[in-house]
Amino acid sequence: MLALIYFIILAVIAVGGALCVLFARHPLYGALSLVVSMLSLAGIYGLLGSPFVGVVQVMVYAGAIMMLLTFVIMVLNGARDSRTPRFDKVSLFVFPAVIVLGGLLGVALVSTPFAFDAGTLRGSVALTSATLFDTEASGHGYFILFEAVGLLLLSAMVAAVLMAKRRLGTTDETEGGEN
Amino acid sequence: MTNLPLWLIPLFPLIGTVVLAAISLASTGSKKGASEGIVGGLAVLFPLLAFVSTVVIGWNMPTQGVQETLGTWIDIGSFKASFGFLFDSLSRIMLLFVTGIGTLITLYSTGYMHGDRGFARFFAYINLFLFSMIVLVLSDSLLLTFLGWEGVGLCSYLLIGFWNADVSNCKAANKAFIVNRVGDLGFILGMITLAMVSSDLLSYRELSAFLRDAANVELVNILLPIFAMAGLLFFIGCTGKSAQIPLLTWLPDAMAGPTPVSALIHAATMVTSGVYLLARLSDLYVLLPGVMTVVVLIGLLTAFWAAVAGLFQNDIKKVLAYSTISQLGYMFMAAGVAAFDVSIFHVFTHAFFKAALFLGAGAVIHALAGEQDMRKMGGMLKKTPVTACVMIFAFLAIIGFPGFAGFWSKDLILERLYVSGPMGPFLYMMALLTAVITAIYMGRLMVLTFFGKYRGGEESEKHIHEAPASMLIPMVILSLGSIFAGFLWAGLIPGANLFEQTLAPVVGQAQAAFGHASVHVSPWLFAVLGTIAAVVGMAVAWKLFANRRIPLPKGSSAPEGFGATWTFCFDKIHGIVISAFRVLAWVAENVVNRFVMMLQWLVGGLGELLGDFASGLQVAKVRLQMALSLVGVIALVLIVLVYGGLL
Amino acid sequence: MELQAVYVQILALILFVIGLLTAISRRNVFFVLMGVELALNAVNLSLIGFSKTLPGDLSVAGQIVPLFTIAVAAAEACVGLAMVILIFRNQESVDSDNYSGMKG
């Protein structure tokens, strides 16, 4: 009962934050409300019994990524069109389509019987580390995946540095990248 | 008994071909070309060796002949064929005169072709021809004969188109090859028909044994329609190779080749292979009286038609070409009344006198620096006496003047025609009439060429010269042959029937089986009538042409007016067939092909339209694209849900 | 009334829908990025929610995968923002419609 109440509170905050993102005029407001939404999601993760994911959510998402985003928004704030209209003709098509999609999925969800299982494992740090690094118990798969993600992050960083350097970006290259 | 192996005979010309072809190719780089002495020597040497080995083998030949199998050619279970040679009395005679006359004409050519750029090439072809011809007559099965059969056709093509810088020569060569191809199809289909019964029957010996065996009479009777079909098809092959109606148009055109080629291939040897084939298959043909009637009628028609056509020709070689066709008609007539030995005898004598005539004509042409129109000749008797003598002997032989070779053979043919059956007297009369016409057109040729005054220009008269010795020697030898060859089977002289005795083991049984009407007429009567025909013809020719003013030619030497209609009527018929195919080809290209292409473009155009339509749907905005892709996502979700049973 | 598994999924669905709407219908490139992040979060939530419906060891995968998702999202944000900066330098615009260079 208590869990449900917590859940409802957190869910309302999360949805509210998300709606703020959708309707915000300025990206900065949007970013801030997104942080709120993510924080409440972290709470829900904890509520559901995956505290480690929640913590990572707070640290990486709400902390690092959103900070980066906010920073960039502030840097580029002088853009002449940072206040573009929120919605246009495309939205007229997108809204019904997405709502139909959501409706379909919702129907599917509601009509499918499933429930929490009492025997689920708690997503603690211990469990996570054991799964990721104890290769004898859980096989090599996760470990290799973990290494690969590390490599991906590294290469993403390198790519970002390279792209952001002024000299390297010629007009042609950017257009190619965009397409 | 020790003897030379049979494969030695074709081997020599084959070596000659390879050697001469190598010389020809190797000497293309040099300006002068290979030494004519060496090339000529080699060219004569190999046919001569073949002739010698033929004589040696022929001398020791047992009566029933020698058969040699060299190895398997095709063996696919239901069809077997092997390389094998059969040397019996028939192939002996054919080989003797093929290699003998071949050698003589090669010798002649060394003089005739003197100074030509393709000297070595010419002799390579000639040797290849001799090889093919030897294979043709020496083989022991139809399939191997066919190798020689197409081989000689191929050499004929190469030699007619020898001077290939002139496209008209090439056209004549193509015509010869293609018309021969049509005949060859008859040959192939005939072989296939026989092979349907059994592939063993393609072997001459097996075929004869099968047909002669008394135990097979019923079986043969059942199979008679198949055999009749095969016989007819083989005869079509013969009409192609031996220039009989309806496939005869190529031979006059074939005169585009060098004259020795005309003498060797288109008079003495290759064109007679049809007659040879009929004699080879005599056991088959005597069973088929219907087919034999066709053969004799075609022979008669050809002989008569070609003789008349010979009257209209102005080109000296064309006259001889039509005369060859006409004489071949005689041979087929003889074969058609089952007188195979006589037909081969006429082949034999004809080879001598027609080769002599051609070589003589070649010498005349040589003397006149390439002039072939008889209307520009005349009075050559004094200028080239040796040539004239040779020609006169050969002329007397061809018209059947008593004592000369042609007299004996033609006389025998006429006799056999008369006694052949109910149609005999009619055939005899027509043949005799043809003999008169033969004498007329040949007399015309002699008169226009050798008598009267020279009608060419003053300038060219000075250059007239007698041919060199290398040309004269073969001519003299051949003229001797055309005088004396007939005595091998002189019907009037008792005991002088060596030729008949020789051939008896091969064709005797078949001829006896055919059954002649027992009419008995004195052979002297035929001889007298034949002589009268020759004399009358000569007299008419002399009367008509000796003192008449010959109109000087304008333009080509082709006949005009009625002569042209008569001469070219078969060309017209061929033309109709060819234009039918041309129309078919036109339809194939312009209707069928267009239609297929149109279908192709229709489908292609539809595809292009669809593509344009699709690319029109494409939008430039990334966002819109993503939005549109939502529709797809929805569709996918719907599908999954519906199939998952959730909706 | 207890917390039901389906509630979590419905929340995830709502968040996903809002994220998708933001990503597609907003023109400002920052909103596009944020919409994508939101949708990713919704998916993470869905994964964890479903993993809790499974017994024992089976539930582990659903709790590990969101970690990787977050890492990939970090990489994506990193590269994406670098690209935004780069394009902004050339085009002086954060309107995603202006970026379109596609040929139809």
Place this chain on the structure above:
Amino acid sequence: MLLHVLVLAPFVAALLVALVGGRGTSAYRLSLFSAAVLTVASVALIAGGDATTTAIDWFKLPGSDASVKYLLGSYTINAWLVFLSCVLSLAALVFGKSATPEGEFKNFSVGILALLGTMNGAFLALDAVLFFFFFEAMVIPAALLMAAYGGKERKSAAMNFAIYTLVGSAPMAIALWYMVAKSGVTTAEGLFAFLQGQSIETQTVLAISFLIAFLVKTPIFPFHGWQAAAYAESPAPLSAILTGAMSKVGVYGILIWVLSLFSLNETFFTTMLWLGLATAVYGGLMAWRGTDVKKILAFSSMGHLGLAVAAIFTLSPKMFPAVLVLLVGHGLSAGSLFLLSGVAERMTGTRELSKMGGLVKSKPVFGFLFGAAGIIALAVPGTAGFIGEFLVMLSLWDVGPLPTLVGAICLVLSAAYMLRLIQGVIFGKANQCEENPVHLGVLEGSVIGAFLFLLLLFGLRPGIIYENRTPENPETSVPAAEVVPADSLAVDSLALVNESMNTTETTVQTTDSLAKDSVKANAEVTAND
């Protein structure tokens, strides 16, 4: 081992040439060397008789539990076709040196070697999906080479070629997928066993789907729209490979992947027989009217292959050697004619027959080779072409006289257009200036010479081609569980098809068969005497 080498080594060689081969002669030498080694390997394959590799699982086909096997096998017919593709690729590389622009030879040779690998793969594959993979893959290098080094209209010709062949094999892909999904096996014998249980209508539909792909590849009227342009616009060495080896994949496919798999009814055979004959006549007529040297050769190829297809569908017992000899003979003779016509094109600067001529005078050796190749292509007795066509006519006769007659007309037509071609190219007056810098290289000339020699050799000893060289092994019938010899599969099922044909056939006259028997008996009796 040899089989693996023949399929995989060309790709390795192509890779090596691409990586190591420099600008100049090293690429030439390397590619020539590898092609020569492969040719030797193919000869060894022929000499070694039947062989199969052990199956290696490759991947699972989506939608079925069948696992595609990498399984190769050789029996008489495909070993010879592999020989053709190897030897023609070697020739193409020899001629390619002068036929490609300066410095482009490396890429050209990479393409040719890759093409060789795919062709060998298609010929040797015993697994249907593997076969299909190679069958499709060979279009890519061929179309690329065509588009890169061809004549004026090369782009559209290559496009046409690629679209035609790829679209043509789409039904085959579907039919194959259906069969594999249903049966769960991909090997030929497995599919054969599966198909035995299907109704004749199902089999016919599937067979037609297969057939269309092969008819397009061969090509058979009316699926020939791509052919003339593709052959004419390709660089001559590629045309030689296209006609000499690649078109044989179509005939091979009809023989092995249609006839031996499916049991079909007589209507089907008759239709295909007449379609083949129609192609033969049509090709002959079109070649006769053609004005472009390479188009004439293209249509002539079409005619010959039409005859081969017609022969296949006679289902006569003589058909197998007939088609094999015809294919080998045609591959060599048409290949050499295409190669030579490419040289002629460079000598005269045109492909128009009316503008060529006189080459025998200015280039005697070339003239000799061209004339000889042309005459050999006429099926003169003593050449492989004659044996092939004669046996084809024999097979046609088993169906009836009318098909034989049509086949015979094709022979006359082939004489007509081939003589026209020879006359137009090498005879007549020379239209070009004498100082032509293009010459036939020594190596090029000797390659053609070797081809012509082989044609003569096969013409005199055709047994070399159709004899089965498998060493006699009395125990082969016992351990058949593991590896079924591929040849027995092909031949057995063919025999089966024949049987089913013969039971329905009524055209064989009883008297004839009676006569045949008694003649045989008679011959034996006389032999004993």
